[in-house]
Amino acid sequence: MVFIILLQIRYAYELLTNPIWKRNYDVFGINEQDHVLEKLSQQYAGEKFSNIALPLLRTVASDTGDYAFNVITSKEFQSMFQDSKPWLLQVYSSGSNQSAQFANSWKRIAALLNGVANIGMVELGEVQVAAYLSEKKPMGRFFFRNGLPSVVAFPSGCKTSDCLIRFEGELSVDAVTDWFAMAVLNLPRIFYYSKESLVMYSISLSPHLTFYS
Template identity: 35%
Template sequence: MPSYELIPGCTSPQNKICSDDHAKICTILLPHPQLIDINLCVTGSWDLFPKQWWDRIELNFKRRMMDNHQILIGVLALAGLAAVYGSPYERLGLPLNATEDEIFAAYRQISSYWGTETLYNQSEIKQIIQIEHAYQLLSNNDTRRDYDYFNIDDLQEDVAQALKQYEEEGDMVEIRSPVFESTVFGKKIFSTANDLTMANFGELVMQSSDPWLIQIFSHVNPDSRRFSPTWDKIVELLEGVVRVGRLELSQLELALILAERNWLNGYPFFRNGLPAIIAVPPSCSKLDCIKRYYGEKTADAVSDWMGSRLLKFPRIMYYSAQALV
C-alpha cells in the first residue's frame, strides 16, 4: 500500500529516510514564499506515480534563490490590474519571500500617509484600494497560497465592488477604515463528499475499481463557494453510480500534482479557474488516464459528462410536452 510523507531535506532517491530506494522518488516541488522547500518523499507503487512524471515535476518546479530580493517563480503574471499596478508584492515594495511581519510593516508604513479626513480623487482611491488589496491578499495564508502557486486572486470581486462603491460616492471622497472588507475569510465550504488528501489519494482513488468524480476547490475562493449547492446536487445525482470526492488547495502537494501545466513554462494552473473538476475512470492506475472537465458548471452538464463520456452510458433524450405536440 502506498504511503506518503513530507521529509525535510529529502533531495534524491538515495536518501535513506525512505526505506525502499527502488520504489521511491524524491523531488523538490516548489519553494514556499517563506523559503521553506516542500520536499515530497513517495514510497509505494511506481505505477501510481511513474518516474517520468516526477522527473517532469522536478524539471518544471525546482527553483533556486537568486538573492534576498528575487526568486524564480512564474505564477505571478496576473493580467488586468496587475499590468497597471504591478503584482501585490511590487505594490508593497516587497520581495516574493516576504515574511508576515515584513508584509504588515510595509502596509503600515504606506497606509500611515492616508488621512481619514482627507478627500481623495478617484485615481488616488484606486491606488489606495490596490495597496489594501495587496495587503489583504498576502497577509492571509490561504489567499496568498492560491496566488503564489496557482495564480488565483480570490479577492478580485471584493476589489471590483470596492471600486464601484467609491466611484458612486463622487469625484472626491474620504476613505474608510478598512478601505474595503473581504467576504472570503472565516468561512468553510461543507460537503458530504469524501475529503481527499495526499495520505488517502493513492489507496482511495488510484487503486479503486470504482470511477471517481473530484472537485478541486479553495475555501477562500468565491466561485468555489457559489458552486457549493451545485456540487451537493451532483453528489446526490451520482450517488451509487460513482464515488465523489473533493480536494481543497490546502492539500498543496496533491493539488500541485493534479493541476494542469502551462505548456510554455510548466507552471501549475486551472484552465477554467476554480472549482476544477476531474474524473478518474475505473481501474485507473496512472495519472495519465485522469480526465478533465471543461464544460458548463451545472449539475446536469457535469452529470451528463460523467455518465455519457466517462462511463459510456447511453444518453436518454428528454423532451418537453410542448416539443412533443
C-alpha cells in the first residue's frame, strides 16, 4: 500500500511540474501517460520504491515544432475563412508523444490535399481556439474525445463550430484522406484517394482550384 501511495505521489509530481502536461490536463483533461501507474505497479510489485528508475514519465522524443506548419493563432483564426476552400485542422500539443508520432502522416496528408483544401494546425496553448474546436461536457469542461492529435474539418461555406466535422477513425494517411474526400468534399467512395484522383474529382467540382505537385 505504501508503495502505491509513493508511486502516485511521484507520478502526480512529475505530471504537474511539467508546464505543458499540466496545461493539457487542467484545461482539457488530457493525460497521455495515465497507463504508467498500472504498468509500474505490476512491474515492481513487491519491490521497494527506491528500486524504480526515475523519472517515471518520459518527455516527447522529438519536438513537434519541427513539423508544425501553418500554425493558426487566435488572431489568425478570426479571418481564416476568406476563400471557398474547405479547411482541415489538426489540434496538437508540443508535449504530446502521440502528436509527434503522427507528424509524418500529417505531412503526407497535407501533400495529398495541397490545392484541394486549406491545411492548418492549432497548438493546445491557443486555448481559446482549441476550446472552440473541442467538444464540451455537460458540466462545461472542454475535451477531445479521442485525445490528441484531434483532426477536424470545416466544409466549404462552414465558418462555425456548429457545422464542423470531426474525424474519429484511425489516424493514418489513407483513413484521414478518404474521410476528408467523402465526408467533407462529398466525393464518391473509392478504395484509395491518390493525389491524382483528388485533383480529378475536385476539378470537376471547381475548375478554378490550383494544384501543385
